[in-house]
Amino acid sequence: MSVDEVSHVTSKDNPLLKELRKLAHDPGAYRKAGRIWLEGDHLCRAARERGVRPAVAVFAESLWPAARHEWAGAAPKTVVLADALLAGVSGLESPAPMGFVLDLPARPAVARRSPTVVLDRLQDAGNVGSILRSAAAFGFAQVIALKGTAALWAPKVLRAGMGAHFGLRLIEGVETEVLDALEVPMVATSSHRGDWLHRAELPFPCAWLMGHEGQGVSAALEARAARHVRIAQPGGEESLNVAAAAAICLYASAAGADSRAAGRL
Known part of the structure; x- marks a missing residue:
């Protein structure tokens, strides 16, 4: 034509x-x-x-x-x-x-050492799209969505992602065993244990584990984490929205990696 x-x-x-x-x-x-x-x-x-x-x-x-x-x-x-x-x-x-x-792009193989975000049964399309935006913004080039997570290419996720999809390696609908291929440490957030995020020296590259809006990261997946961190909330709220928590954590990782790189110059 x-x-x-x-x-x-x-x-x-x-x-x-x-x-x-x-x-x-x-x-x-x-x-x-x-x-x-x-x-x-x-x-x-x-x-x-x-x-x-x-x-x-x-x-x-x-x-x-x-x-x-x-x-x-x-x-x-x-x-x-x-x-x-x-x-x-x-x-x-x-x-x-x-x-x-x-x-629809073919499902890519897992990039073993890529900075990664793992989505564990997230249900809300807006949260998923927002996390994809944060991942793209802060240099986390790979997102792995485990089974039970909202469909990554669904219209509402696409709209919330605002174009981030096209800068990311997206792997969806997979079982937890797929994570065996990763060669980067996994980091999980927790409301009750782990180092305070603002004081932690975070590994980079790493894989952040982001869990279900109500239930959090599954026990089986949390057991894979090399580090657990918690986000200080001086305002006293019980918990943060998962998309907000993801943005804070991914920024902290990226900022820490930049600071260490600058220190070596």
């Missing part, structure tokens, strides 16, 4: 529209379809900036004339939909006028 060739869709029964509806509303549909729906300019740009080329680029009819110059040729197939049809697909309160369909 040349950059000037596009397909215009006007029927609500078009097979692509049926696929997009499933991908936009069913968190696990991408696993069966082998394709991911990215909705909105921000996610599409984030994917493109990381060198990800979509299988299909989708535009609302009203946006396409203005978007054509920038986005023509972005994908091997470009589809222009009537605005009402694209809005009917959307999972957003304010539907976006463009999106990408990506082929």
Whole structure:
């Protein structure tokens, strides 16, 4: 298809529209379809900036004339939909006028010495996406989501991740035994034991263990940890949201590694 060739869709029964509806509303549909729906300019740009080329680029009819110059040729197939049809697909309160369909990446092998975040049965899509953002921001290039964790490529996780997915090595739906391949120490947070985070000298690279919102890290997984740390909460709250705790811990790791590196210069 040349950059000037596009397909215009006007029927609500078009097979692509049926696929997009499933991908936009069913968190696990991408696993069966082998394709991911990215909705909105921000996610599409984030994917493109990381060198990800979509299988299909989708535009609302009203946006396409203005978007054509920038986005023509972005994908091997470009589809222009009537605005009402694209809005009917959307999972957003304010539907976006463009999106990408990506082929689901193959599951990569575990990078043995990569700074890693392990997600243990986290349920909330917003928490998972937020942790992916923190991982990408603080140099934790690999995220391993154990079985029972919210689907990493689900629409709500993608939106909360704000493009972080495309800078990370993502391994999901695996059993705890996969962690046997890691050659970095594991660190777990605890509300009742371990060193205070602000005083601890943290290993880097390492693998941070982040657990279920209510139950925390499982006992079996916690037993694998080489270190346990707790976050000081002078305000007296019982616990922190897991995404907030993850951001604090990953920042502490990154800051400590930078300080040690600077000290060796």
